[in-house]
Amino acid sequence: MVTSRASSRKWLEEGILQHQTLAHRALLAVVLAVMLIGGRPCAAEELPIAEKAEWHVGVASAKITPEQRLHMAGYAARKEPAEGTQQELFAKAMAIEDQAGTRVVFVTLDLIGVREELQSRVAEQVEKQFKLPASMLLMNASHTHSGPAYEREDAQGYLNSLVDTLVDLVGRSLAERQPAELSYSFASCSVAMNRRTPSQHGFLNHPNPNGPTDHTVPVLSVRNPDDDSLRAILFGYACHNTTLGLLRWQGDYAGYAQEFLERDHPGVTAMFMMGCGGDQNPYPRRELKYVELHGQSLATAVEAALESDQKTPRHQRPIHGNLSVVNETVDLEYTTAGREDFAYPIQVIRFGDDLMLIALGSEVVVDYALRLKSELAKPDGPAIWVAGYSNAYNGYIPSKRVLKEGGYEALSRPWKLTLEERIVDKVHELVGQLPPPETNDASR
Numbered sequence: 403m404v405t406s407r408a409s410s411r412k413w414l415e416e417g418i419l420q421h422q423t424l425a426h427r428a429l430l431a432v433v434l435a436v437m438l439i440g441g442r443p444c445a446a447e448e449l450p451i452a453e454k455a456e457w458h459v460g461v462a463s464a465k466i467t468p469e470q471r472l473h474m475a476g477y478a479a480r481k482e483p484a485e486g487t488q489q490e491l492f493a494k495a496m497a498i499e500d501q502a503g504t505r506v507v508f509v510t511l512d513l514i515g516v517r518e519e520l521q522s523r524v525a526e527q528v529e530k531q532f533k534l535p536a537s538m539l540l541m542n543a544s545h546t547h548s549g550p551a552y553e554r555e556d557a558q559g560y561l562n563s564l565v566d567t568l569v570d571l572v573g574r575s576l577a578e579r580q581p582a583e584l585s586y587s588f589a590s591c592s593v594a595m596n597r598r599t600p601s602q603h604g605f606l607n608h609p610n611p612n613g614p615t616d617h618t619v620p621v622l623s624v625r626n627p628d629d630d631s632l633r634a635i636l637f638g639y640a641c642h643n644t645t646l647g648l649l650r651w652q653g654d655y656a657g658y659a660q661e662f663l664e665r666d667h668p669g670v671t672a673m674f675m676m677g678c679g680g681d682q683n684p685y686p687r688r689e690l691k692y693v694e695l696h697g698q699s700l701a702t703a704v705e706a707a708l709e710s711d712q713k714t715p716r717h718q719r720p721i722h723g724n725l726s727v728v729n730e731t732v733d734l735e736y737t738t739a740g741r742e743d744f745a746y747p748i749q750v751i752r753f754g755d756d757l758m759l760i761a762l763g764s765e766v767v768v769d770y771a772l773r774l775k776s777e778l779a780k781p782d783g784p785a786i787w788v789a790g791y792s793n794a795y796n797g798y799i800p801s802k803r804v805l806k807e808g809g810y811e812a813l814s815r816p817w818k819l820t821l822e823e824r825i826v827d828k829v830h831e832l833v834g835q836l837p838p839p840e841t842n843d844a845s846r
């Protein structure tokens with residue numbers, strides 16, 4: 403098969419690359435030894451690992467559980483404010499810098515979504531205080547339905563302190579930058595099930611084991627170059643974070659997956675990035691035990707991805723090269739006459755020729771991830787990771803199919819049928835704007 407031969411070649415190349423990296427390090431060690439024997443002073447900044455590190459990565463975490471009694475976001479049926487905390491809510495940041503000094507910062511949030519006011523206030527302060535352009539900031543929400551409704555009038559005090567906390571968090575992640583190695587790997591987790599079931603009364607919000615899903619668990623691992631120990635994990639999954647709807651704060655399955663990974667890897671920061679899970683639910687639901695079970699399933703899948711990363715070159719990609727980022731909006735049209743188009747954010751972050759992350763705004767259904775991965779994947783090209791719920795939160799983003807079929811995800815906004823083509827065309831346009839990886843990849 404052509405595909406498997408092409409994949410084998412990629413693995414082989416990666417194997418060669420690893421050997422080259424080892425040989426390169428051995429050479430540096432010899433050079434350093436000669437310098438020491440020769441009696442030349444060797445300043446700390448000349449240490450080979452620090453000097454030659456391809457990446458510098460910093461991570462930081464902050465608790466964002468409300469201390470006051472606030473209403474909870476996500477389920478209209480809950481009329482009362484939260485009564486307590488089942489699990490702390492967190493915001494986490496990962497600052498990644500390439501050899502050319504280009505920086506991106508990922509911020510992941512145990513919140514319902516990244517509302518416009520939150521995104522713009524944080525981005526503005528981050529740009530002002532740390533000179534990080536807004537285009538280089540990716541904010542992703544886990545879509546837990548057990549976090550605060552921070553847009554409400556009675557939550558403005560919380561929102562103000564949340565903005566301050568996130569700006570400080572980004573600053574700390576930038577200040578924490580240390581030499582790092584990055585790699586990408588993935589595994590699979592079957593917690594997500596499609597939740598659109600056809601019936602004679604239209605599409606019902608009901609588990610549909612025959613519907614499309616994306617069970618991929620993409621994992622970006624950050625390791626310390628000196629001893630190869632794990633420092634941070636950024637992982638994704640495409641499934642509503644809605645196992646529970648109690649009156650207690652908690653991060654739902656994504657919160658528990660992060661907690662379990664951090665418990666099992668002391669000192670490691672685990673960050674969750676929501677994928678295109680708009681029409682996916684975790685089943686079974688509505689019992690506390692299932693939140694933990696689903697969280698454990700996802701954490702176990704991340705462990706599987708880490709294991710394949712460590713023990714065989716076959717499913718890992720060491721990440722080399724430079725960062726390239728484009729971040730633009732595309733106008734999405736409503737059918738309602740006179741309603742202003744929605745400026746929908748799309749961010750593309752490419753790591754050399756090894757990983758390309760497409761971050762889409764709002765509640766994107768799974769069709770987008772499946773389509774974009776199939777259209778953008780090349781046999782020797784970068785791994786494709788598609789995230790949803792990033793940088794904006796403005797209802798569901800149905801595909802053309804879902805919009806035509808109708809049902810829950812099709813009804814949240816009166817989108818025109820052109821929605822999917824506009825988004826997908828814009829993604830291809832932005833990918834086309836990135837510089838060729840050969841010219842920005844200094845390491846090969």
Ligand SMILES: [Zn+2]
Nearest residue numbers: 545642680765
């Ligand atoms: Zn939702």
